[in-house]
């Protein structure tokens with residue numbers, strides 16, 4: 001499933017290929033960022049992520065970027081950094097598949113726990129994260145300063161367990 005050093009598809013979701021992010025994807029990702037987030041990451045910031053200890057995946061349909069997501073590794077924990085699906089391609093399993101692949105990769109490299117922050121009002125993302133096994137554990141007050149909104153902190157603590165992996169693989173198969 002994992003071809004970490006290759007440009008080949010990690011995974012096929014119907015006609016959609018999920019591949020490692022390349023610099024050439026960044027302008028399209030930035031366009032999606034501007035639509036989907038109040039505080040979009042700049043192209044420069046996205047480019048700098050490519051040099052760090054991260055895995056970013058991009059969903060492509062006939063060369064068009066239709067979704068993306070990334071995970072960073074800090075102190076032995078996986079941190080989901082961003083995730084978005086282009087408007088016309090929502091509810092097709094893209095966000096879920098990318099998240100599952102990021103978590104499965106994290107598990108494969110020996111990471112036991114994963115975490116993320118999500119806006120308390122972001123029901124779509126909260127449902128997705130709960131579906132893949134994240135559990136809410138607390139609130140970071142006013143984490144999103146611009147909108148004065150709290151973040152829900154979510155964790156998975158048994159990422160490397162066989163049960164966890166089975167759940168992730170089943171979800172990936174269901175999304176397809």
Ligand SMILES: CC(C)(COP(=O)(O)OP(=O)(O)OC[C@H]1O[C@@H](n2cnc3c(N)ncnc32)[C@H](O)[C@@H]1OP(=O)(O)O)[C@@H](O)C(=O)NCCC(=O)NCCS
Pocket residue numbers: 036037067082083084085086089090091092093094095096097117118119122123124125127128129131
């Ligand atoms: C959150 C987001 C990435 C989901 O992407 P997606 O590709 O549409 O998600 P999927 O099709 O894989 O959905 C997987 C599951 O997530 C949940 N979900 C997704 N969108 C939802 C919505 N609008 N309302 C409720 N649940 C939703 C559902 O449980 C869904 O499973 P189902 O379709 O079988 O019911 C997308 O809505 C998005 O880009 N939002 C804006 C950016 C964002 O908020 N990112 C998260 C930052 S923390």
